[in-house]
Amino acid sequence: MNDFFGTWMTRWMLGGLVLLGLSGCRLEPTRWNADIALPLVDATWGWSEFLGDTLGEVTSGSPGVLRFQGKVAEVPLDELTLLPDTLVENVLSPAFAGGPFEVPPGAVLLDEQQDIVFQGIEQEFTRMTLEEGKIAYRVRSKTNGYVQLRYDFPSVTIGGVPVVLDVVLPPSTDGGSQIEEGEIDLASATIDFTGASGTEVNRINSNLRIGTPADIPYTALVYGTDSIDVQMLFTGLTVADVEGYFGQINIDLNESADLFDAERFPSGAISAMPSQANLTVHNMMGADLAFWIESLELAGEAIDHPAMGMEQVLARADWSTDPPAADAWELDLLACTPNLFEALGALPASVAVDGMLQLNPLGDVTAGHDYLRASDPPYVSLDLELPLSVGVSGLVIREEVIVEARSMPGFVGELVVRLTHDFPVEWTVNGRFDAHAFGPGPEFSATMPVGSESIELRLPVDAERLAKGGTLPIELHLDTDGAVPFSGFETVRMQLALEGQIQAVIE
């Protein structure tokens, strides 16, 4: 019945429809032309795009004033905030040969207090709170009987509750082993590093008890070759805060950073002078800090300052107040020789600073009461106030816009480039559309006068080039006649649109 309905009847019906509706058969593809106009890309470049997006805020005015007040760098203190892994292993073996010896339920084979010494730590820690970390444990028994293991860590507490590992292993048979593995999460755990005596450093108090469980009526048969092995790995320990004596750690301050990408800023000079530029080092750590800035270089050119090469000592922060009272040291960047901002105006590719930082230059003056909160390390802040009265000479800025590949079969038309800006100076722009696999396209060039509404350029483009996608590299050229007041909110805007005709085809 289904065949009858689904084939014979349907074919009759569809055959009639075709005969009536088409009066013939399909002879060629169906085609029509549609005119399309679509915006593709809207790219805007302002001061933050040209010079970086951490400029701070610009106040309105003529000229506008760029203000930045904030943290620009933190001193890394991995020695204090990242603890190396520590492995503790206990192996219990009978002190006899032969066997078996019967061990009744409830028997204690080992009950031992231990101080676990954390390895690889040069500092003398007395207490810390962990941001994260864990104990990875592995317990192995080769005993023909139930084994109960209880590992107490009274020095390690989470929410005031000591961490405990309590494991019961079933009997191992035929010379095999019973193994249990797992992890104990130590996130937010507090660790007392003074050991069982309360006067030590870098060690925690623990108690290991191994025996047979009293609540399981099973008599273990112990041979001289049996063993119980316990491994505890403290791993991934990251510090939230820490106390103790941190030692006289020396930290190299050999840092460098990229400033102006020569590919993006191939030439030109900018003249702008801040009214205020102070760099401040803040010591938020409960430990004394000393540092030396040996050298500062912009693109290889040395910048000098009266404070350079001199030891600066910052006293420890007082964490008994809220907020903590921190010592700070301030450097007036306008006192640099040659002028730091004139050197920056030449668009240097990089900046490099060389120096050293030392903890506790005076030694353990507090008898082991240094303190660090990991989220508040020593840091460097910048206080900059720059009136945007800027002179520009021969500045060239390169940008590149991506035109994504799109399938538009049969398209013939133009890539429309519209440029607008509201800078108080004239820009010139040149560029081209480079379709992938087609190579550079014809170049265009235009001048954008002050106050011009829009500059429109049309580049021929077809379906093949659109299918490949491409890039539209442009160069923006800027010159000013001396210093010009800018508001800081000026932008250059480039919009790409596609206009043309597409031939739709149904095969």
Next chain:
Amino acid sequence: MKALWIIGAWCLATAAFGQQVEECSFHPAGVSYAVEGMHRSDVLTNGFLRAFLVGGLLEPAEIEGIRHRMEVPGEGHLGVSAGHALSWHGVVGPAGRVPRVELASRGQMSAGVTEGLFSLVFQGNAPDLGQTLDLAPARVQWLQWNRLAFGLGNAEGTSFVDVGLYQAAWGADGAIGSGAFYVSEGVDALAVGMEAELDFWERAGWGLGLDVRHQWGEERWWALEVKDFGVVRYGEGERVVADTGLVTTGLPWSGPGWTVEGVQEEGFGEALWARKRVGEGWQLLPARAVVRAGTSWSDGWGGEAAVTWGGWMPRPRLDVRVQWSPSAEWGVELGAIAGGWGLVRPVVGLAHGTTSGRWAVVWDDPVGSVSANGLGRGASVVWSRNL
């Protein structure tokens, strides 16, 4: 013989364009076979449809003309149907009832689109910069079904009830619930949004439906008819859902929403179109209701008028016919149809009785059918004979 002509004329009239293939009431016991097909639109010309289906260039002038016709209602419609039916009518039984059996097959498609959607597809958006193109409401429905019906009628065949077993072999139902497309005059801003859903079901479904007719009067009569009143439970299929919106002056490089980076990422399209398998469900048959009235004058003249609702037609359809039978063997009719998927157009019919049976042919819009500028064509042929 006169009664036979009246019955034949009624068969001929109701088998006209746009209607389901009709059974031909014919007594004493008889058999009839009817086949029909049509396409009808209020905006799309025969030339456009032919070029679209057979191939070739869709001329801009033709497309502009279609759009011009869509301007005032703001939308256009197209209906396509084809089918055939084999009917048998038994002898009058003791209670005056006539057993009826029909085996039929039919496919029907109905589509309606807005001027905005049509122009966006066939003209592009450039001619309408600065204007919002409405993409909704738009709907496409398609159903192909087969029907085996059993029923009882009166001796004259003017009143009957048929219960049909339906097999829906294939169907689709899609709609754009809301949607708009806008590009600013300066081609520097684009806004598009669309909510759409399209269901296909490819596995056969089964259902039940009723055909009912009751007539009051003989010389001057009127009748109520209900056709294909029922549902089918269709099989599994696929659903495509689009629900997206974009307002942009061009895609920015990165960030939330649509970006140059985002559209190049694998799987971006899946966020715009969701495809999923759907299980079984119910689908209403394209039921129709007809109010029909007719009269017979002297010397073989008669007249009839009918109003039809439903059947996926966007508007009710009005048929008016005048019939004349100069002899027992020949009959002709002339009328007009308005509404449904199309505009006002004429309809002509011819009936001829031979020794092998009676033939009735109805030609919908005979002038437009042969013209590229016509808005559709349709015909039905009914053959019937006594057993």
